[in-house]
Amino acid sequence: MANAPRSARIDLNNATTEELEGGKLQEGGALGAAKAGRPAGGGEIGDMRALEQIMGLILLDLAAAEAYRVAIDACKTPEIKRQLEAFQGDHERHARELSDALGASLPDEPDDRGQCIRRYTELSAREERTALVAMRGNEELTNDAYASALASDLPDAVRRMVEANWQDERRHIRWITEEIRTRGWELPEVPSSLAEAA
Ligand SMILES: [Fe+2]
Ligand SMILES: [Fe+2]
Structure with missing residues (x-):
């Protein structure tokens, strides 16, 4: 076990419960180190829930970075593009740091929720305000x-x-909310393709 090859790093998209419970994901990661220091039994469920939460965050951060890419393409104002690019970079960094902490590779593909987020953003972000x-x-x-995740x-x-x-996430949503407010962009809008489908 101590000599597990680097190929023991697994794809988060395809991680099975057996792999997670077997500790394959955790070798070398912060979660694995924490688990190793715990008595058997009591901490198991907490550890599994924590793993699932962190894997969910990684996938969500990757989906958010991809959504920012779509939104940036819809924007023209340099100041807005710059800010969204910085937020996109934060999400990419979060995904990298969290997967390093797990000792896992970044997933190559978005999960179902990630695909929904990208599709929603593509349909909605027609110009700066809707982006x-x-x-x-x-x-x-x-x-x-x-x-x-912090509650677990x-x-x-x-x-x-x-x-x-x-704290980064709170800063992102504060900036976007304030930008919408000061530009008078608060009007609700249903994307036309969704309205037609309804
Ligand atoms: Fe994040
Ligand atoms: Fe964010």
């Missing part, structure tokens, strides 16, 4: 996911990382 409104919705998702039983090192990332 920002769509990203505000996406940021509500990431902010909620971080808050709920996380090892200290991972908790510090998730808390720092959450």
Whole structure:
């Protein structure tokens, strides 16, 4: 076990419960180190829930980065593009740091939720106003996911990382909300393709 090859790193998209419970994902990662220090039994469920939460955050951060890419394409104002690019970079960094903490590789493909987020953003983000409104919705998702991860039983090192990332998420949603407000873009809008389908 101590000599597990690097190929023991697994794809988060295809991780099975057996792999997770077998500790394959955790070798070398902060979660694995934390688990190793715990007595058998009591901490198991907390560890599994923490793993699932962190894997969910990684996939959500990747989906958010992809949604920012779509939104940036819909924007023209340099100041807005610059800001959204910085937020996109934060999400990419979060995904990298969290997967390093797990000792896992980044997934290559978005999960179902990630695909929905990208599709929603493609349909909604027709120009700057709708791009920002769509990203505000996406940021509500990431902010909620971080808050709920923090409510679970996380090892200290991972908790510090998730808390720092959450501060980034709160900054993202504050900036977007304020930008929508000061530009007078608060009008609700249903994307035409969704309205037609309804
Ligand atoms: Fe994040
Ligand atoms: Fe964000």
